[in-house]
Amino acid sequence: MTPLARIALGIALLAPAAPALADASSGTEKFGDFLVHYNALSTRSLNADMARQYSIERSDKRGLINISIQKVAADGTAAAVKAEIRGEATNLTGQKSPITIREIPDLYVSYIGLFDVSPPDTYTFALSITPAGADRAYEVRFSQNFVAD
Incomplete structure (x- = not known):
């Protein structure tokens, strides 16, 4: 697993499960046999080497969302x-910022998305996720505060 995926997923996995509209920076939601892990943060908080490795601009005006999906088998393994x-991310005044999502190539499947932010503000994320093998898309919504440094 890449360092970025390891850190971001670690943050998501340590957080308690969050309801769809919770004000949380990370969470996990269950949809049938699928677990969706997510978190959002300012790219400013990324380690400089990590940001460079993944061509991510470190800035208070850029946000990053990390998403991973797992399928849970009958024996409980994922x-x-x-x-x-x-x-997309929407701020409190209704301005929308599309999220450009890409897969992070590694042994572990993880996705990151970048979007514009104008702190201080709260952003609500609306994600449509169709896992491989699923017969429909699942909707995830959560909010995150972004503060000015």
Whole structure:
């Protein structure tokens, strides 16, 4: 697993499960046999080497969302799966920022998305996630505060 995926997923996995409209920076939601892990943060908080490795601009005006999807087997084990993901971030005044989502190539399937932010503000994320093998898309919504440094 890449360092970015390891850190971001670690943050998501340590957080308690969050309801769809919770004000949280990270969470996990269950949809049938699928677990969706997510978190959002300012790219300013990324390590400089990590940001350079993944061509991510470190800035208070850029946000990053990390998403991973797992399918839970009957025995309780979970395996990462690929997914089609679309999303946008909306601030408190209703301005929308599309999220450009890309897969992070590694042994572990993880996705990152970049979007513009104008702190201080709260952003609501609306994600449509279709895991491989699923017969429909799942909707994830959560909010995150972005503060000015």
